[in-house]
Amino acid sequence: MIKSHHKPKSKTKSKAWLREINDLIRGACGGFLFGIPLLYTMEVWWIGSQAKPYKLLITIALTFIAVYLINRTEGFRKYSRSNRPYEAAINTVEAMAIGILCSAFMMVLLQEVTFDNFFKESIGKVIFEGMSFTFGVALANQFLGNSEDSFDARNDTENNKKSHSTSSDHLYATLSDIGTTLIGATVIASNIAPTDEVTMLAASVSPKSLLLIVLTSLVITYSIVFQAGFSNQQKRRQQQGLFQRPSSETIMAYLISLLASAFMLWFFQKIAISDPWTMWLEQTLLLGLPASIGGAAGRLAI
Template sequence: MAKKQHRSSWKRELNDIVRGTCGGFLFGIPLIYTMEVWWIGSLAKPRLMMIAIAIMFIIVFLLNYTEGFRKRRNNWRVDEAAIDTVEAMAIGFVCSAFMLWLLREITLEASLKESLGKIVFESVPFTLGVALANQFLGNSEQDNSASDTQKRNSISQHNNHGLHATLADLGATVIGAIVIAFNIAPTDEVPMLAAAISPPWLLALIAASVVISYAIVFQAGFSDQQKRRQQKGIFQRPLSETTISYLVSLLASAMMLFFFQKVTFTDPWRMWLEHTLVLGLPATIGGAAGRLAI
């Protein structure tokens, strides 16, 4: 019995971390594509970094004290809120560092001070996303009322037509991708990042986009996760839905880049591919958020 409870506690902890991480990506991705933050971080002095960390700790502590990104607690204590704040900030730092490393904004050749400055300033929205994930994004495990059950059954019957469910998902993916990536597409960050990323890193970018999208929709416990697994669309299996949604997000990215004349028909196909894959990361995360909304 004790071993089973121990395993259950580890599983719950892992689910909390996954949900917090996905919330961090949803909130933090737009700022990652902002060169002004890279510059501020790279020039920040240690004292300014410490002030930023202290302010972030206070804000996240207050958020965790009132709600937090965990599902398990009802009554809060100061020590628990402090522990969760440290954990939320650690997740934010790791997510920020991973994205900056993936986009080649921090490398082994860069100075430690420059890299730490970028990580600290970019981690602010990631950390806030971790702390706010459980508040602003509903979860299926806490939704057990009879009215909600009837609503899910009604939606399930409505979505029995495979084509309807598929079109609804594709439409939500396009809308979510545009909402997140539209303000990034016309900026100079996309060509700057595309120029710095080599083909192996583009493959890593593809893998990260797909994994994050899958985790947000099917693993983080946002919205009604069980309902998403039961939908009857043409591609409504987790792996196939994630793959198709990623391709749709890439298509939306290419259209946005063309709309803002960041790529034209006279440009080589490789330029189209690189720019589209770079913008495809925030677009895919936006598409995942869009699918959560339906």
């Protein structure tokens, strides 16, 4: 009796779905890394809210052309290297969809997009902000690299950690994470803190929105460092510092990003020691969103 060596179809389909989900996560993370700094720019909000329909169509068309050319070389998908025109066109549509969805989500989260005037003002805001998100999606692989670990090897990586690592190695890994997180968070926070966007957003933010901002910050930074398959992801999962589990490292890095955000707001005189603690909390959490993403980008560098 001849035995079949073909893999079960269900297992093949499962791997295909996992790869598709991982590609979408990588694309979204690339969008957040590139799009968040421009998101905190009120001039873009105003331009988008006042843009005429023909300008929005031109913006979409130019974005499509630029992203299509990027996808002819290498798009956001890890396992697809084909540059055939129709596949590049499909990937371009997907990249634009991811970018616009990420942009819309963030604008709703920051309460800059409301459903009361969505078709009058908000569509323009989402499209103009979505440009940078879309370019981030398309450039995710080219600028952030690929982690070579596969889905099958990921669990093996967790089980093959070095048991003889010393406490000094753990301390070095932890200090390295703290340093790179602080640098990345400070770079982003120092560019946004002097502007009026954080103060303006804090004036209308609700406690529910602040809680969602905290959760979003944690989810995005975890995905960037440990899930998206960017450079050195396998190496990061092998580190054994004091806070080197993915969940504890993400929380620690977020707290460091919040400290950097608070310091930048105080340094640029946006908040003072005498101000109410609620003002400190609101503005720090709002600035902590882009700062934590900057911190995640810093950790990708090591």
